[in-house]
Amino acid sequence: MSWKDHAGFSSTELAQQYYENERQVIKTGESVLDKEEMVIHHDTGKCHWHLTSKVPLKDSQGQVTSIISISTDITDRKHSEEALQNERNLLRTVIDNLPDMIFFKDTEGRYFWTIFRTCVRLVQRVRESYNRENHI
Numbered sequence: 001m002s003w004k005d006h007a008g009f010s011s012t013e014l015a016q017q018y019y020e021n022e023r024q025v026i027k028t029g030e031s032v033l034d035k036e037e038m039v040i041h042h043d044t045g046k047c048h049w050h051l052t053s054k055v056p057l058k059d060s061q062g063q064v065t066s067i068i069s070i071s072t073d074i075t076d077r078k079h080s081e082e083a084l085q086n087e088r089n090l091l092r093t094v095i096d097n098l099p100d101m102i103f104f105k106d107t108e109g110r111y112f113w114t115i116f117r118t119c120v121r122l123v124q125r126v127r128e129s130y131n132r133e134n135h136i
Contacts, residue, residue, distance in 0.1 A: 014040060022054060026064045031055045036074070049078040 018037070025032055032054045039048045050071040056064040095102055101122060104113040 025054045025056050025067050029056050029064050048073055048075045
């Protein structure tokens with residue numbers, strides 16, 4: 001097997017990387033489990049993500065004779081994770097720029113999250129008001 005065997009479904013650079021990963025499994029005899037890998041189809045140029053595990057098969061003397069490689073397409077999951085992160089970033093931006101104080105409590109009434117910038121602005125306003133009232 002050579003890196004060119006991978007070239008049918010990936011770019012040359014990625015195909016060489018996959019081949020080197022397999023050579024490492026053969027050399028060390030150690031498994032690689034649940035590694036996220038990007039796959040770019042050389043015909044379409046479309047990017048996919050795979051969750052890959054590679055396990056060496058050994059003979060009776062413990063020598064690696066081949067490997068088993070299993071890949072699961074996780075492209076939809078990766079897109080969902082990216083969309084979720086984008087939504088979190090948008091929400092954080094909105095919350096950070098609201099003029100109101102926002103806080104969250106757990107079911108027992110304990111505060112577990114407050115908007116720090118809002119708290120800082122509140123403290124600044126209190127100080128400014130105090131300074132005005134006390135002519136400082």
